[in-house]
Amino acid sequence: MASFAKLLADRLTQRQKHAAATPHPDADLLTALAENRLAPKDRRPILAHLADCVDCREILSLVTNDAPVAIPAQASVSWRTLRWPLAIAASALLTFTVLHRQTPTNVISIPPQLAPQPQLEVAPTASLTVQPKPAPIHVRQKEPSFKIIPAPAVVPQSQAILSPPPPELEKQAVLSGTVAQTDSPGDRFLPQATAPPPAAPASAHSFGVRSLGLTKSKTASLSNKFWSLDSASPGTVRTSDDGGSHWSTVRVDSSTELLSLAVAGREVWIGSEHGTLFHSTDNGSHWNIIVVSDGATPLTQPITSVEIKPDGTVRIKTHSTRWITTDNGRTWLKISPR
Amino acid sequence: MNLPANDVARLHTESGAAQFAVSLEDFTAWLAPLGALESARLSEVVLARACARGNPLAWEHFINHYREKLYAAGIAITRDETRGRELADSLYADLYGTRVQDNGSRISKFDSFVGRGSLEGWLKSVLAQQQINRFRRERNLISFDDSIETAAAAADSPLPVTSDQQALATATDGALADLDAEDRLVLASYYLDQRTLSEIGRMLGLHESTVSRRVEKITNRLRKQIVARLTKAGLSRRAAEELLETDVRALEINVREKLAQERRA
Numbered sequence: 225m226a227s228f229a230k231l232l233a234d235r236l237t238q239r240q241k242h243a244a245a246t247p248h249p250d251a252d253l254l255t256a257l258a259e260n261r262l263a264p265k266d267r268r269p270i271l272a273h274l275a276d277c278v279d280c281r282e283i284l285s286l287v288t289n290d291a292p293v294a295i296p297a298q299a300s301v302s303w304r305t306l307r308w309p310l311a312i313a314a315s316a317l318l319t320f321t322v323l324h325r326q327t328p329t330n331v332i333s334i335p336p337q338l339a340p341q342p343q344l345e346v347a348p349t350a351s352l353t354v355q356p357k358p359a360p361i362h363v364r365q366k367e368p369s370f371k372i373i374p375a376p377a378v379v380p381q382s383q384a385i386l387s388p389p390p391p392e393l394e395k396q397a398v399l400s401g402t403v404a405q406t407d408s409p410g411d412r413f414l415p416q417a418t419a420p421p422p423a424a425p426a427s428a429h430s431f432g433v434r435s436l437g438l439t440k441s442k443t444a445s446l447s448n449k450f451w452s453l454d455s456a457s458p459g460t461v462r463t464s465d466d467g468g469s470h471w472s473t474v475r476v477d478s479s480t481e482l483l484s485l486a487v488a489g490r491e492v493w494i495g496s497e498h499g500t501l502f503h504s505t506d507n508g509s510h511w512n513i514i515v516v517s518d519g520a521t522p523l524t525q526p527i528t529s530v531e532i533k534p535d536g537t538v539r540i541k542t543h544s545t546r547w548i549t550t551d552n553g554r555t556w557l558k559i560s561p562r
Numbered sequence: 563m564n565l566p567a568n569d570v571a572r573l574h575t576e577s578g579a580a581q582f583a584v585s586l587e588d589f590t591a592w593l594a595p596l597g598a599l600e601s602a603r604l605s606e607v608v609l610a611r612a613c614a615r616g617n618p619l620a621w622e623h624f625i626n627h628y629r630e631k632l633y634a635a636g637i638a639i640t641r642d643e644t645r646g647r648e649l650a651d652s653l654y655a656d657l658y659g660t661r662v663q664d665n666g667s668r669i670s671k672f673d674s675f676v677g678r679g680s681l682e683g684w685l686k687s688v689l690a691q692q693q694i695n696r697f698r699r700e701r702n703l704i705s706f707d708d709s710i711e712t713a714a715a716a717a718d719s720p721l722p723v724t725s726d727q728q729a730l731a732t733a734t735d736g737a738l739a740d741l742d743a744e745d746r747l748v749l750a751s752y753y754l755d756q757r758t759l760s761e762i763g764r765m766l767g768l769h770e771s772t773v774s775r776r777v778e779k780i781t782n783r784l785r786k787q788i789v790a791r792l793t794k795a796g797l798s799r800r801a802a803e804e805l806l807e808t809d810v811r812a813l814e815i816n817v818r819e820k821l822a823q824e825r826r827a
Binding site: 235238239240250251254259260269282284285287288456539546 | 638639641642644674675676677678679680683684686687688689690691693694697698700730731734735738739743744746747749750751753754755756757761764765767781784785806
């Protein structure tokens with residue numbers, strides 16, 4: 225299929241070169257096409273022009289694909305993302321539990337003489353710290369049938385049970401016909417962690433590139449490593465390891481302006497204005513200078529785009545040429561010269 | 563758009579034309595060449611025309627509502643904050659109009675907005691055109707080296723074209739010409755421009771899975787049509803299929819040879 229693709233690309237290029245010159249659609253028509261506001265009879269001739277005009281395709285693509293370079297992926301679950309929902313959920317749970325315990329309700333319980341003492345309690349103050357009681361686990365024999373009775377007022381109104389016994393003990397109790405209690409420590413809430421982290425640089429999320437590799441763990445979650453071109457300081461890029469809260473500057477080569485960036489895992493490729501490519505395989509600790517050449521003349525045009533494909537192929541674009549390498553930049557193939 | 567006088571007067575008020583000191587006569591004249599427009603589009607056309615006439619209130623309104631959008635679009639297009647802002651700022655001269663007609667009136671870019679799409683979308687398109695024009699200019703400036711490079715590359719690889727390969731090229735060209743314009747656009751975007759399925763989807767207002775299915779469908783149809791055309795040209799079906807496969811293998815060899823030459827050089 226790949227070679228059939230080359231045949232098609234070759235014939236489409238020839239067709240484009242020899243296509244009858246039709247006037248470029250104006251911005252108004254292109255906008256209407258992009259916004260799907262054209263009638264089919266008006267749409268057809270524009271599509272025909274676009275099929276044979278690389279510049280107009282580029283314009284349409286720029287207009288319709290104008291999202292910021294990097295948008296933090298929805299799949300990412302970071303503390304920054306969850307801090308407020310978690311705080312709200314914790315508050316809601318606490319409120320619900322307190323209110324629930326204030327009102328006597330019918331619950332499945334055990335006779336008072338065997339009623340367990342609450343072990344996991346929340347202090348009546350505003351503190352969210354769960355205070356486990358250092359008592360051992362008690363397992364008492366009891367007749368296997370439970371009765372539905374009003375819950376005994378074993379807990380002060382300002383206290384609430386936060387955590388049920390661990391499932392394994394519940395299971396054990398059910399299997400052996402016993403009731404289990406535990407003093408196992410519950411979760412500890414840290415109020416200071418809910419304070420908003422420092423603000424990220426204004427442009428960090430707009431221009432950063434999120435690393436999609438497994439840089440932090442071998443889980444399927446996305447890494448919080450961000451990369452960003454730094455237009456204020458030539459030859460440098462900025463990185464953030466905490467999802468954009470803090471940024472540090474990485475100097476790559478101060479003699480050139482860096483124009484394009486692509487990141488996959490620990491691998492980073494950066495294109496410069498003089499056609500030089502910088503490659504790091506260790507998350508930016510070390511950089512290799514890659515000279516892009518078709519064997520005769522090295523590339524000296526600005527590299528406006530770098531792209532890493534899932535198969536490891538790297539594609540770069542200049543204003544007039546495109547290049548591809550399948551061996552980490554050792555050899556390059558110039559494709560579809562305009 | 564020919565409307566009764568009452569409707570024109572109502573639209574004159576609703577579109578904000580009165581706010582920008584546009585007379586009812588001028589407004590009527592503007593309406594005449596326009597097709598049916600949504601009221602929001604009409605307001606945008608009025609704003610654009612009022613800006614074109616240099617109305618300060620209209621410019622204030624435009625700056626307040628579109629300045630940041632223009633910056634955002636410029637940055638998204640150039641993928642660089644400084645360049646994006648510079649691109650957006652460079653548009654104001656054209657929007658205001660620096661050329662003057664014989665009658666003394668300025669030629670404003672705003673005059674070409676007729677409200678087929680939104681004003682915001684139009685501004686994005688104009689910015690994108692500006693960016694491409696810059697590329698063209700830069701390409702012209704650096705084209706000498708590039709043309710030498712391209713010519714040298716072409717001279718290095720004068721691929722011998724056999725009659726069968728010529729027949730295959732003719733059959734492929736014919737099959738491509740028979741395609742629907744949108745299908746050809748999808749193929750050109752995918753195979754020539756190397757755009758992703760989602761990019762093509764956004765260009766055409768389609769979901770990327772729809773684009774994926776369409777690429778597969780068009781490609782399969784093209785293969786069949788190429789074989790059919792070769793058969794019609796006198797080849798047996800088997801020979802036509804073999805030619806297609808042979809040519810594919812030849813292309814692979816050519817690529818490998820070219821890479822090997824480059825390594826040797």
